[in-house]
Amino acid sequence: MAANPLQPYLNAIRRTLEAALCIRNFPSEDVERHNKPEIEVQDSTNNLIGKPLIISRSPLERTLIESSINSVRISVKIKQVDDVDAVITKMYMRFLTQRADQFRILRRKPIEGYTISFLITSIHCEEMILSKLIDWIIQFMYDIDKELSDMKITLSKRARVVAEEYMKQLL
């Protein structure tokens, strides 16, 4: 995996996540007995939010990591070069986000401008092993690129066969 061109990008993300995922249980300051992910609270006076960090690999490919005292939001923009990419990515993400409950940390709606978002709260960190959680996200990002390009290849292969069959009739 060392020779992977994606590696420096993923390393930077992993390190940033290690720093950002230093979170703890923290009850809401606004509403008594509420406990909400502070990063999702839209409030200009909120001072529990850290500086949002962006790690980009190219203008088309970037990751946004927003941290707060009890939650971290990670948004990934996956490279989409052409319309086929865009369609495949859109369908795939739809498939995933519909099953967000099973993924637990998946956010149902991505942040604007990004393809997919995760929301990790302090509860997730307590229930799961933090280092494994980071590993999973990195692995996910590594796999998703491969998966999407595989799908694109399969799609064009199929299109070629279909076109061939269709043209045969005209002979």
Add this chain to the structure above:
Amino acid sequence: MAKNTSSSAFRKIDVDQYNEDNYREEEQAELQSAPVGPDEAEITALMNQGRHIDALKTVLRNAPLGSKNQQIKDNALNLTLRVLLAIKASQIEEAVGALDRDLVDVLMKYVYRGFESPSEGSSGHLLLWHEKAYVVGGVGSIMRVLSDTKRA
């Protein structure tokens, strides 16, 4: 006796603002003459002489982190990025090694700012910078980027 009205405007009053123990952003009295950022002419001169590492040191030391003026910050960012991108990949390790801990933190801040406006080829280079700065600064320097109020 209080008059009964149907007005509910009083519910909208922000009573919290009258609290005495409200958190207030520390008013940083403009101590030591407002930072004006690095001197572009000086940096350009250093770069032209090929002394990139000295240019890097100078630009980071004079970074206007405490400044409230976005224009000054943006100018400093552009200048810093120019220096960062001018240094060759093979020289990065040496350059980071020449910085002290505080400057590594400042460097990290600029690396992250640089990621926000990616241009062709810049991100790959910045990823290298990130990697080398991490080796020296560790998780702590990323943490300080996240939490410091003096932002690049």
